[in-house]
Amino acid sequence: MKRAQWLRDAALTLGIMLLTFALVLMMQRFFAVDRLIPMLFVLGVFLVALHTNGYVWGVAASLLGVLAVNYAFMFPYYAIDLLTPVNMTTAVVMLAVSIMTSTLTTQISIQQELKANAERERMRANLLRAISHDLRTPLTSIYGACSVLLDSADSIERSRQRELLEDMRKESDWLIRMVENLLTVTRIDEKRMLVKRTPTVLEELLDSVLVKFRKHYPGQPVQLSLPDEFVSIPMDPMLIEQVLINLLENAVIHAEGMQTLEMSVSLANGKACFCVRDDGCGIPRERLEKLFTGYLDRDQTVSDSQRKGMGIGLFVCAAIIRAHGGEITAANLPEGGAAFRFALDMEEDDEQQ
Amino acid sequence: MSNNNYKILVVEDDRSVSSMLKTMLDVSPYECISAENCCQGLMMLSSHMPDLVILDLGLPDKDGMEFIRTARRGNTAPILVLSARSTETDKVEALDLGANDYITKPFSPAELMARIRAALRAGRRNAADESALSGSFELHDLAIHYAARQVTVGGQPVHLTQTEYNILVLLAEHAGKLLTYAAMHSAIWGEADPGGIKKLQVNMANLRKKLGIRPGDNRYIVNELGVGYRMPLEEE
Numbered sequence: 001m002k003r004a005q006w007l008r009d010a011a012l013t014l015g016i017m018l019l020t021f022a023l024v025l026m027m028q029r030f031f032a033v034d035r036l037i038p039m040l041f042v043l044g045v046f047l048v049a050l051h052t053n054g055y056v057w058g059v060a061a062s063l064l065g066v067l068a069v070n071y072a073f074m075f076p077y078y079a080i081d082l083l084t085p086v087n088m089t090t091a092v093v094m095l096a097v098s099i100m101t102s103t104l105t106t107q108i109s110i111q112q113e114l115k116a117n118a119e120r121e122r123m124r125a126n127l128l129r130a131i132s133h134d135l136r137t138p139l140t141s142i143y144g145a146c147s148v149l150l151d152s153a154d155s156i157e158r159s160r161q162r163e164l165l166e167d168m169r170k171e172s173d174w175l176i177r178m179v180e181n182l183l184t185v186t187r188i189d190e191k192r193m194l195v196k197r198t199p200t201v202l203e204e205l206l207d208s209v210l211v212k213f214r215k216h217y218p219g220q221p222v223q224l225s226l227p228d229e230f231v232s233i234p235m236d237p238m239l240i241e242q243v244l245i246n247l248l249e250n251a252v253i254h255a256e257g258m259q260t261l262e263m264s265v266s267l268a269n270g271k272a273c274f275c276v277r278d279d280g281c282g283i284p285r286e287r288l289e290k291l292f293t294g295y296l297d298r299d300q301t302v303s304d305s306q307r308k309g310m311g312i313g314l315f316v317c318a319a320i321i322r323a324h325g326g327e328i329t330a331a332n333l334p335e336g337g338a339a340f341r342f343a344l345d346m347e348e349d350d351e352q353q
Numbered sequence: 354m355s356n357n358n359y360k361i362l363v364v365e366d367d368r369s370v371s372s373m374l375k376t377m378l379d380v381s382p383y384e385c386i387s388a389e390n391c392c393q394g395l396m397m398l399s400s401h402m403p404d405l406v407i408l409d410l411g412l413p414d415k416d417g418m419e420f421i422r423t424a425r426r427g428n429t430a431p432i433l434v435l436s437a438r439s440t441e442t443d444k445v446e447a448l449d450l451g452a453n454d455y456i457t458k459p460f461s462p463a464e465l466m467a468r469i470r471a472a473l474r475a476g477r478r479n480a481a482d483e484s485a486l487s488g489s490f491e492l493h494d495l496a497i498h499y500a501a502r503q504v505t506v507g508g509q510p511v512h513l514t515q516t517e518y519n520i521l522v523l524l525a526e527h528a529g530k531l532l533t534y535a536a537m538h539s540a541i542w543g544e545a546d547p548g549g550i551k552k553l554q555v556n557m558a559n560l561r562k563k564l565g566i567r568p569g570d571n572r573y574i575v576n577e578l579g580v581g582y583r584m585p586l587e588e589e
Contacts (some may be wrong), residue, residue: 176459187440201554203561203568204576210569224568230558232551237578238441 009052016051017064020044024073031044037073038094041065042101049102049162052108058102065098066091130295134178134312138171173216181316184242188323195323197234202265202272205237209244209263217252225264233272233344239320240344243328246313247276247340255280255338270346282332291330292318359473362403363387364394364420365435366413370458374407377462383469391415395423403430405473410436410447418450425451431472431530435460441579445533446579453530455580471529471586490525492584493572495564497525506564516541517560520553524574524584533581557582 024040045065049058069078074087082088145164153161188195203226210222244263251261258280266273283291295315314330321328321342328342357425361383365371371387378385386401388394391412398406406424410417422433431453436443444455453472456465490497494507502518504511511522519541524532538549555572564573575583 032386092438172459198579199551199554199556200578203558204554204578207568207571208578211571211575214569222569226568232554241578 005053009057010350012051013048013057013061013064016044016048017061017068020065021068021072028073031264034073037069038090038097041069041094044095045098046101046105046134048103055106058106062095062098062102069094075337087325127295131178131182131312135175138175141171142168143173150188178312181242181246181312185316185319187236187239188319195236195239195320197324198317199232200235200237200240201244202233204230205233205241206263206265209241209248212241213245213248216249220252220261222248223260223262225262225266227265227267231267231272231346233346234326235344236320239323243317243320243342244274244276246317249275250313250340251278251280251338254283258337267346271343272346273341273343275339275341277333277337279333279335279337282328283334283338288330288332292328299345358384359405360384360401361469362394362397362401362406364389364391364406364412364417365409366390366411367409368526370409374465376464379460381466389413391417391420394420398424398428398430405469406430406432407469408432408434410434410443418446421447421450421452431475433472441522444577444580445535448531448533449536455531455577465499468494469587474586475527475529475579490528491551492525492528492586495573497522511563513560513563516556517563520560524582528584529586531577531581532581537581 020040020043022038027036027040042065045058045061048061049055052058065082070082070087070091072078074081074090082091145168148156149161149164156164170246206224206226208226211220213220248261248263251258255261258278260280262276264275264277266275292314295312317340318328324344326344328340328341330338330340332338359382361378363371363374363378365374365387366389369390375385375387386397386403388397389425391414394406394408394412397403408420412420417434417436421434424430424432432451434444434447434452434455435458436447436455440517447455453475454468456468466526489499496505497503498505499522504513504518504521513574520537523537523540532552534550538546538553541553542549561571561574566573575585577583
């Protein structure tokens with residue numbers, strides 16, 4: 001990796017400087033003036049500094065430029081002579097300009113990287129803030145309910161006690177699923193945003209999804225359609241399982257008036273296309289655009305009643321599919337309802353397995 | 354059935370989880386003894402001879418894996434691993450060292466009890482007789498008649514290949530125990546080879562098809578993604 005980078009930079013530096021040299025030679029044919037020469041070399045140095053890593057190549061390019069100018073375009077022609085005062089001055093000025101240019105451009109690329117880092121940090125901070133907010137609400141309810149039960153159980157009716165306990169279980173359940181989502185995100189390699197893929201049998205994946213989904217929503221049937229043949233897809237099965245569960249759950253919570261919920265997989269062009277669709281109320285137009293990033297961008301003053309509507313689920317889905325090299329999309333269907341789609345490559349990764 | 358004398362050893366360092374488990378077990382017909390660390394757990398394992406161990410993997414003195422390794426040098430009591438770790442490699446390692454099953458925190462009492470019953474029954478059958486292959490095995494409307502090497506679903510015979518039959522029998526023999534891909538592969542084909550998991554998965558797919566199993570409506574074989582397969586002993 002390091003070596004390849006070095007070779008690339010070296011080749012780039014040499015290439016650009018040679019090109020500049022050729023260009024200057026050509027220019028000399030057309031215009032019989034010397035004014036353009038140093039300018040063109042500074043341009044060359046600038047390009048080198050912009051496209052290589054670190055200061056070294058820019059400085060090397062400036063030295064090369066100075067020597068080339070001195071050799072070919074200053075009197076005495078085709079000989080290095082740095083001792084005449086005019087040549088020496090030209091050389092020093094040119095060297096200074098090129099070195100400064102090259103350090104400046106290097107600074108720019110460093111700053112770009114810093115900016116990207118800052119953006120990542122901002123995302124992370126937003127995520128943390130959103131999560132803490134979301135955790136606090138159910139925790140408040142659980143903490144309050146069990147404190148009341150501990151402190152004054154005697155003065156509370158038995159049926160009301162039971163209600164409080166049931167609320168506690170419901171809120172804990174919500175917390176568990178929240179934490180599960182967060183855990184899956186940590187499985188994504190943060191630097192490269194990649195996942196470890198293992199060949200997964202489609203049928204087994206869908207079976208596992210349905211078994212887990214049914215535990216939470218025993219009354220909700222899911223129609224299933226998948227290819228008849230044996231299909232094995234390289235993926236992180238735990239993550240894709242989480243995506244499908246989130247999408248099914250999302251439909252149950254949001255698709256009002258839903259009659260049928262369908263999960264289907266079809267194969268086309270070396271890809272496995274997953275689709276979760278419902279025939280409910282569809283997604284409001286204003287929400288559609290920020291459906292997958294809304295979790296981070298939402299207003300800090302969002303009321304708690306909106307908590308369930310701004311779940312972390314879709315944000316996690318998008319992150320997982322992106323880490324698999326795909327894109328998740330949501331659309332309203334002309335016949336009513338909404339469909340979420342994503343595709344996974346069927347090709348085996350060369351490095352894995 | 355009197356379960357009164359089933360003794361369960363809980364090895365868990367977290368007080369509140371341990372006390373919660375004890376409460377859960379006390380209202381059920383099991384006797385619960387608890388240990389707070391690996392050494393104490395191993396000592397109680399040899400002195401109390403429990404029928405089942407519930408083991409937390411993150412213990413203060415030694416890793417839970419070490420407990421399984423040491424315990425398996427002579428003790429056959431089923432071990433049910435309980436852990437907050439949830440990567441497949443952890444699960445596979447614990448199972449390959451000799452744990453019977455794996456349950457991830459947080460779990461529901463019903464889930465835990467079902468796994469305990471399954472593990473206890475699996476353990477009891479192992480201890481009872483070596484000739485388990487005589488007679489038959491039944492799960493819902495699936496039946497295996499060992500002597501005739503015949504499998505029926507709802508009374509209808511199902512025709513399986515030699516390999517498919519062997520896989521089904523292996524799962525039935527270890528019903529209640531989670532079998533890793535590698536363990537199943539070496540049990541069926543003798544040795545491990547790199548392309549082995551695929552071969553197992555293809556055979557499993559054919560077996561499911563012949564048994565009439567549809568995804569989501571699978572009462573015979575539980576898929577633990579990335580880990581292996583388990584035949585349940587009852588509705589879980």
